[in-house]
Amino acid sequence: MFALELVGVTKCYGQRYALRDVDLSLATGSALGLLGPNGAGKTSALRMLLGFTKASAGTVRLQGLSPRDPASRIGVAYLPERLTLPGRMTVLSFLRHHAALAGLHGAELESDVEAVLEQTGLSARALNRLGSLSKGLIQRVGFAQAFLAKPKLLIFDEPTSGLDPIGVRDARDWILAARERGCSILMSSHLLSEVERTCDQVAIIDEGTLVARGGIDELVEEGETLEDAFVRLVRR
Amino acid sequence: MRHAATSVFSELASEAFRDAMRRRIVPVIVVFALLSLLAVDSCTSCAGSSQIVRGGEQVSVHEISGWAGMLIFTVLSLWTMVLAGLLASDHLAETVFDGSANLILARPVRRSEFALARLAGALGIATGTGAVVLTVSTYLLHLRNGVSLGAAIWAGLACVAGALVVAALAMTLSLFLARIATAMSVLFFVGAITFVNVFTLFGASLGRLGNILQHFTPPLCTAVVVALQPWIAPVVPDVDPTIMALKLGFWVVASVLILLATFQKRELGS
Numbered sequence: 001m002f003a004l005e006l007v008g009v010t011k012c013y014g015q016r017y018a019l020r021d022v023d024l025s026l027a028t029g030s031a032l033g034l035l036g037p038n039g040a041g042k043t044s045a046l047r048m049l050l051g052f053t054k055a056s057a058g059t060v061r062l063q064g065l066s067p068r069d070p071a072s073r074i075g076v077a078y079l080p081e082r083l084t085l086p087g088r089m090t091v092l093s094f095l096r097h098h099a100a101l102a103g104l105h106g107a108e109l110e111s112d113v114e115a116v117l118e119q120t121g122l123s124a125r126a127l128n129r130l131g132s133l134s135k136g137l138i139q140r141v142g143f144a145q146a147f148l149a150k151p152k153l154l155i156f157d158e159p160t161s162g163l164d165p166i167g168v169r170d171a172r173d174w175i176l177a178a179r180e181r182g183c184s185i186l187m188s189s190h191l192l193s194e195v196e197r198t199c200d201q202v203a204i205i206d207e208g209t210l211v212a213r214g215g216i217d218e219l220v221e222e223g224e225t226l227e228d229a230f231v232r233l234v235r236r
Numbered sequence: 237m238r239h240a241a242t243s244v245f246s247e248l249a250s251e252a253f254r255d256a257m258r259r260r261i262v263p264v265i266v267v268f269a270l271l272s273l274l275a276v277d278s279c280t281s282c283a284g285s286s287q288i289v290r291g292g293e294q295v296s297v298h299e300i301s302g303w304a305g306m307l308i309f310t311v312l313s314l315w316t317m318v319l320a321g322l323l324a325s326d327h328l329a330e331t332v333f334d335g336s337a338n339l340i341l342a343r344p345v346r347r348s349e350f351a352l353a354r355l356a357g358a359l360g361i362a363t364g365t366g367a368v369v370l371t372v373s374t375y376l377l378h379l380r381n382g383v384s385l386g387a388a389i390w391a392g393l394a395c396v397a398g399a400l401v402v403a404a405l406a407m408t409l410s411l412f413l414a415r416i417a418t419a420m421s422v423l424f425f426v427g428a429i430t431f432v433n434v435f436t437l438f439g440a441s442l443g444r445l446g447n448i449l450q451h452f453t454p455p456l457c458t459a460v461v462v463a464l465q466p467w468i469a470p471v472v473p474d475v476d477p478t479i480m481a482l483k484l485g486f487w488v489v490a491s492v493l494i495l496l497a498t499f500q501k502r503e504l505g506s
Contacts, residue, residue, distance in 0.1 A: 050342050052504035070344040078342035084334040088258040100247045101343040145339065155342075 002061070003028045003153045003184035004049050009058035011044050011208075018044040020208040021058070026201075028152075031175075031185035033195030035230055036205035042188040043081065045205070046157050049186075050078060063153065074103070075152035079159050081188075083142045087131025091122055091141055094130060095148065102149035112148055119174065120144040135162040143174060154178055156187040160194060172197060192226045202226070206234040245349050248340070252357025256323060262361065265319065269369050272315070276308055276373040280380045301381030302467035308373055309388065313395035313460045314430055316366030320399035321406040321422030323358040328499070329410035329418075338504055351407070351499040355492075359403050363396050370395065383467045391463035397484050398456040402426060404491035408498050426456060433457035437475065454487035455480055 002025045011019040019041040026032045034042050047053045048060050051067030065072035085094060095116065099109045117123045120140045125133065130141065139162045146154060154175070160168045168191075175198045179185060189195050195202060196216060204212040204219075212219055212233045220229045256262075288300060328351060331337035340350060374388040402422060410418040432449045435442055437458055442450075462480050 047504070050338075052338060052341065054503070070346050073342060073344045076342065078339065080335060080338055082335055083339075084336045085339075086255065086336055088255070097247065097251050098339070098343070101244065101340065101345060103344070105243075 001028045001064075002026060003030075003063060004155075004186060005059075005061040006045065006048070006055075007059040007061075009045075009048065009055045009060060011041070011048060011053070012056045017208045019048075019055075019205075022205070022208070022210045024203055024210060024213070026184055026186050028184050029182050030201060031179055031187070031199040033199035033202040034186060034188040034205065035190075035192065035195060035202055036188075037234055040205045040234075041208040042205055043157055044208075046078075046155055046186070046188060049155065050076075075149070077102075077146035077148070077151035077154050079142045079146045079154075079156045081158040081161060083138055085130040085138060085141060087129060089130050090127050091117070091130060091133070091144075092126040094141065095144055098145045099148045102151075104149050112150075116144040116147045119147060121170070136164055136167050139163050139171075140167065143171060147174065147178070150181070151178075151183060153184045154186070156185070156189075158189055159187060160189070160191055168194070192230055196226045204230060204233050244345055245353055248345065248349060248353030249356040249360075252327065252353045253360045254357075256327060256357045256361045259323075261323070265361070265365055269365050272312060272369050273372055276312075276369075276376060279304060279308060280373075280376045298382065299468070301377070302383060302469070305377040305381055305383045306461065306464045306467050308377065309370065309391055309464055310457060310460050312366070312369050312373060313391065313398065314426060314457060316362055316370070316395055317398045317402045317456055318422060318426050319365065320359055320362035320403040321426065322419050323362055324355065324403035324407040325410050325418040325422060326415045327358040328354040328407050329415070332411065332502070332504060335505055341504065347500050348496045351495055352492075355400075355403060355407055355495065358407070359400060362399055362403065366395060366399065367392070387464050387466045391460045394459035394463050394484060397488050398454065398459065401454045401484075401487045401491045402456070404495045408491075408495045411498055411502055429453050429455075430457040433461075437461055439474070454491075455483055459484045 004026045006022050006024040009019055009022045010017065022045065024045070034045065036042050044053070048055050049062055049067055050073070060067055062072040062076065063074070067073075089097070092113070095113045096109065099113050104112055117126055120143050122137070122140055122144055125137060130138065133141065143159070146156070159175070160171050163171055172194060175185060175187070179198070185199065187195065187199060199216070201213075201215055202219060203210060216226060219233070220226055224232075288294070331354070337350065341347065370388070370392055374385065377383045378385055402425070405425070406418055406422050409421055413421065428449065432442060432446050432453070433455060434457060436446065436450045458475060459480050462475050462477050
C-alpha cells in the first residue's frame, strides 16, 4: 500500500518541463527524502500531490485517491517551504482553526492543541499574534499545525528552513517521533545530513528527471557521504 | 471519513468573517455608515416640508417623500454593493498570492468550500453594515414620510443579491488582477451599470451600447428601484418585476458559478 504515488508524471509550465516522466512512490510507514538542486522540480511534485496543480501527463495518487478529492487529504499534514501565516491571528486561534479543519472538536481539539503547543515549545507564545513572531517561531507554528490530529502522512518542503541549530535538532526529534508512531513522511530538503538522519529512502531529482531512487545504503558508495553521492548523481 | 461538509464550511466561513472584521478598513466603514445615517436623518427631516411646483400645481408631500426615500435607499444599496465588491477584491486573492490558502487546502477541504467561505466573510461585513444602515433609514422614512415597509424588504433583498453578484465577480477578477485594479473595476462596473439602468428606467435611449449593457449586465440599480416602485406611485417604470427578479437570480447563480469554476482551475503556488 502506497501513501502516495506518482506514475509517469510530467509537468510543463509553457515550454518548460518542471517534471519529466517521474515515477515515485512512498510505502506506508516509510520516510522518503526528496533531494535535488534548486529548480529541480521537488516543489512541483509536492504541489501536485496536494492537488494545488495538475499533472500535464501521468497519474498522481494520494492515499490511493486523486489529490483533488478532499478525502485523499484526511490525515495528511503539510509544511510548505515559504510559510505565510495570517498575521492578525494568534497562535492559539490559528491552531484551533486548523485542528477544527483536521476534524477535531470539543475537548479533543483543546487537548490536542495544548499538546502540540507543549511539544513545539510554543505554550508561552499561545496568545501572541502570528505577525509578531520571528521566522524561527513561525516555522515552529508550522510544525505545530502539522502535528495536529496525529497525521498519518507528513509532507514537508524544506522543513528546517529558518530554524536555529536548536530548532533544527528539535525538528529532527519531532520527525523521528512521528516516524516511530508509524507516520509516513515525504520530505524535500537541501540539508542532506537531516535527510540522512530522518529518512530511510531518498529520491534525487535533477532538471525534472528522477536520477536515482533507493535506500541511502544503496546509493552511497564505499567511502562516500550522502553529499558526495548526491553531487556525483546530479552531475552525471 | 471526512467530517461533515457543513462543519468545514461553517469553520471556514466564521474564520473568513473574523478575518474580514480584523481588517483596517472596518473602522472606516463604521464611520462612513454613521455619517450616512446622519445624512439620512437630515434628509428625512426636511423632505416632508419641501414644496415643489410642477406645471402650476404643487406636488404632493407624499410624492416628494417617496422620491427622496427611493433616492436615499438606492444610493445606500449601491454603496453596500460597492463595499461588498471592495472587500471581496482581496479577501480570497490575498490568501492565494501569499500562499496561506495552501495550508488550508492541504486539509480535507474542497476548493469550493474555501472560496464560498471567503465570499461569505466579505459579504457578511458588507451586507451586515448595509442591513443596519438600510433598516434605520427605512424606519426613519416610514416614521417621518410614511413610506411602505413591504417595498423596502423586497428592495433589501435586491440589494443583498446585487452585493453577492458584485462580490463574486470582484473575487473572480482578483485572481487575475492586482487589488487596486480590481477595486477600480468594481467602481467602474457598478457606476456604469447604475448610469445605464437609471437612464433606461426613465425612458432615455443610450444607443446600441447602452441597450447591450442594459440587457446583458446584472440589473443592480433597476432591481432596487423597481422594488421601491410603490413609493413613487403613480410613476411606474416600464419593467416587469418578475423578469427583473429572474434576471437578478440568474446573475447570482452565474457569478457564483464563475467564481467556483475559476478557482477550481487555478494553479496554486507553493
